[in-house]
Amino acid sequence: MTPPVVLTIAGSDSGAGAGIQADLKVCAALGAYGTSVVTATTAQNTLGVFGAYPVLPDVVTAQLDAVLADFSLRAVKTGMLGTPEIASVVAARARAGLLPNLVVDPVLVSTSGHRLGVVGAAERLLPYALVTTPNSAEAAAIVGRPVTTPTEMADAAREIASGGPRYVVVTGGDRTAGTEAVDVLWTGTESQMLSGPRVDTPHTHGTGCSFSTAIAVRLGLGDPVPDAVRFAKVYVAAALAGARHWRLGGGRGPLDHLGWNRTTADND
Numbered sequence: 315m316t317p318p319v320v321l322t323i324a325g326s327d328s329g330a331g332a333g334i335q336a337d338l339k340v341c342a343a344l345g346a347y348g349t350s351v352v353t354a355t356t357a358q359n360t361l362g363v364f365g366a367y368p369v370l371p372d373v374v375t376a377q378l379d380a381v382l383a384d385f386s387l388r389a390v391k392t393g394m395l396g397t398p399e400i401a402s403v404v405a406a407r408a409r410a411g412l413l414p415n416l417v418v419d420p421v422l423v424s425t426s427g428h429r430l431g432v433v434g435a436a437e438r439l440l441p442y443a444l445v446t447t448p449n450s451a452e453a454a455a456i457v458g459r460p461v462t463t464p465t466e467m468a469d470a471a472r473e474i475a476s477g478g479p480r481y482v483v484v485t486g487g488d489r490t491a492g493t494e495a496v497d498v499l500w501t502g503t504e505s506q507m508l509s510g511p512r513v514d515t516p517h518t519h520g521t522g523c524s525f526s527t528a529i530a531v532r533l534g535l536g537d538p539v540p541d542a543v544r545f546a547k548v549y550v551a552a553a554l555a556g557a558r559h560w561r562l563g564g565g566r567g568p569l570d571h572l573g574w575n576r577t578t579a580d581n582d
């Protein structure tokens with residue numbers, strides 16, 4: 315059967331743990347055909363980001379138009395946008411109704427602490443998002459106050475939804491305390507706590523990218539949003555567990571994107 319086509323609009327990670335490279339692996343792992351529009355090139359590895367170079371807005375437009383002219387998209391995910399001008403190019407296509415099932419991951423800072431985006435760029439896309447997936451630091455930057463507790467995550471999710479996205483997931487992967495990884499989903503009518511066992515691993519490079527792309531793929535396969543979000547959380551946890559003994563690079567390594575349905579015993 316022909317797979318559903320998903321588009322990722324994101325930055326390139328030369329270490330291939332996050333960004334476009336992670337997104338295409340998630341598409342392949344979960345049964346979608348991934349297409350890609352590159353917004354920026356980063357010089358990056360497991361130790362950090364050593365440079366980030368946005369692509370010219372016209373080059374983003376040309377890539378977008380090439381993909382849109384030839385493929386029938388079932389879902390779209392945005393990650394690192396590079397600049398507000400690039401975000402505007404993407405927002406124009408979203409406004410025209412060309413980016414279905416839009417999942418916006420408002421990438422602002424890498425796990426290693428390098429600035430990759432500005433709130434103003436992500437905010438240009440939020441009015442058109444079906445789902446947005448800020449981590450708690452990104453949610454804090456959007457609402458302008460600290461977001462640490464589950465109650466604060468729920469309040470922030472509801473407030474971010476008032477800016478356009480029907481569903482908001484504030485993820486808690488960067489909150490290291492506790493044995494559970496807790497995310498909060500705002501469904502438009504209520505907030506739901508999504509809790510799963512925290513995988514004990516330093517190799518968390520690309521979790522946010524993988525999570526948002528997994529949501530987009532499942533939407534492309536026909537899942538309702540809450541099911542897509544729950545699936546994505548289980549998928550990321552399995553991909554984290556699969557790579558926890560890997561030694562790729564000297565820092566925060568990538569996930570095991572492709573081995574997500576191996577048994578836990580296989581991973582030890």
Ligand SMILES: Nc1ncnc2c1ncn2[C@@H]1O[C@H](COP(=O)(O)OP(=O)(O)O)[C@@H](O)[C@H]1O
Pocket residue numbers: 425448449450485486487488495496497510511512513514515518520521522523525546547550551554
């Ligand atoms: N150590 C972990 N164990 C289990 N799930 C995790 C872990 N770290 C992150 N996650 C999950 O990964 C998904 C992405 O969240 P997060 O890591 O917060 O994104 P980001 O990379 O943008 O900071 C969320 O569902 C979160 O709960």
Ligand SMILES: Cc1ncc(COP(=O)(O)O)c(N)n1
Pocket residue numbers: 324325326327332333334356358393394421423424425426430518519520521522523
């Ligand atoms: C090109 C690119 N896009 C996104 C991220 C964020 O991923 P993470 O928060 O897991 O470092 C990244 N490091 N690089």
